[in-house]
Amino acid sequence: MSTRAIRTSIASSACDVCGRTLLRGERAEVYLSGDTRRSVCELCTSRALHGGWVREGTVPEYDQSSARIDRRRSLMSRFRGNRRDVVASSDSAPAAAEDPRQQPSAPSRPDPVSRGVAGRTAPGGREPRHVRAVPTSIEHKISSAVSLFNSSEHPRTVAGIGRSLGLPEVSVHPSDALPSVVNVVVSWELCWYRYEVDLSDEVPTVRVAGQGYELSELNPVELQINAAGDDRGKIDLIA
Numbered sequence: 064m065s066t067r068a069i070r071t072s073i074a075s076s077a078c079d080v081c082g083r084t085l086l087r088g089e090r091a092e093v094y095l096s097g098d099t100r101r102s103v104c105e106l107c108t109s110r111a112l113h114g115g116w117v118r119e120g121t122v123p124e125y126d127q128s129s130a131r132i133d134r135r136r137s138l139m140s141r142f143r144g145n146r147r148d149v150v151a152s153s154d155s156a157p158a159a160a161e162d163p164r165q166q167p168s169a170p171s172r173p174d175p176v177s178r179g180v181a182g183r184t185a186p187g188g189r190e191p192r193h194v195r196a197v198p199t200s201i202e203h204k205i206s207s208a209v210s211l212f213n214s215s216e217h218p219r220t221v222a223g224i225g226r227s228l229g230l231p232e233v234s235v236h237p238s239d240a241l242p243s244v245v246n247v248v249v250s251w252e253l254c255w256y257r258y259e260v261d262l263s264d265e266v267p268t269v270r271v272a273g274q275g276y277e278l279s280e281l282n283p284v285e286l287q288i289n290a291a292g293d294d295r296g297k298i299d300l301i302a
Contacts, residue, residue: 080107080114086254088223093119105220106274197243197262205235207267208245208260209290209298215269217258218296221249225294228253233290233298234281248285249292250278257285 076091077084079101085091091102094116103111112118198204212218225231228251238244243263249256257273278286290300 076102078102078104078107080104080110086224087227088225089220090223095119106271201237204237204245204262205289205300207262208235208247209300211260211262211267212247212258212269213297217269217271218292218298220296221256221292222294222296224251224254225292225296230294231292232288233292234285234288235290235298235300236284236287246272246285247298248281249298250281252278255281 078091080103083104085104089104091104092108094101094103094111095118096114096116100119101111101116103116108118198207221231231249231251234246234248234250236246238246238259241261243261245260245262247258247260247269249258254276255274255278256271258269259272260269261267275281288301290298292298
């Protein structure tokens with residue numbers, strides 16, 4: 064009796080940036096490099112943009128770009144015309160204006176108090192950064208990070224991998240180096256993802272900070288499981 068090889072019908076795909084084969088459930092984004100379509104995993108999107116690749120569907124239509132060029136040319140033509148009018152009017156001004164007795168008086172100095180109120184800026188002339196109030200207790204930081212993660216787009220990735228590897232274990236702990244950052248580590252036996260939640264931003268963000276295939280790559284704190292993921296990729300804290 065002869066044996067037959069069993070092959071899956073799901074075609075494997077790889078990231079064109081890092082060369083990693085995508086796990087089942089991961090979705091690659093399509094980027095354009097000239098006329099070539101490239102597959103990019105979630106971890107390499109910033110590297111693709113830095114390399115000049117453009118995400119498919121974000122390239123403006125030719126008619127829109129040409130319209131912007133026409134509007135820019137129109138504005139430049141009007142600016143040059145106004146500039147020529149100003150030069151012509153200054154050349155035709157009467158010579159009596161050059162009489163020093165008719166020169167305008169120096170402008171008065173503004174009130175330092177009103178000037179400080181009207182143009183208050185941060186030191187160095189930069190616009191002040193809007194900072195969000197960060198919870199002080201560890202419990203509030205963890206619960207805020209879990210809520211922000213569940214409302215982001217990342218549970219979709221976790222749910223996709225979970226369909227192949229099962230429900231993940233999750234570690235949610237504040238960072239020792241950055242008090243406003245909470246690390247969320249989602250792990251299976253075969254891989255793990257690390258997410259960073261910055262609670263100090265005006266609009267808090269959740270971003271991928273790392274990914275690996277061995278649990279030994281994680282530090283002891285990240286192996287302290289205090290949450291779990293469900294079949295939707297959402298995180299629930301363990302009481």
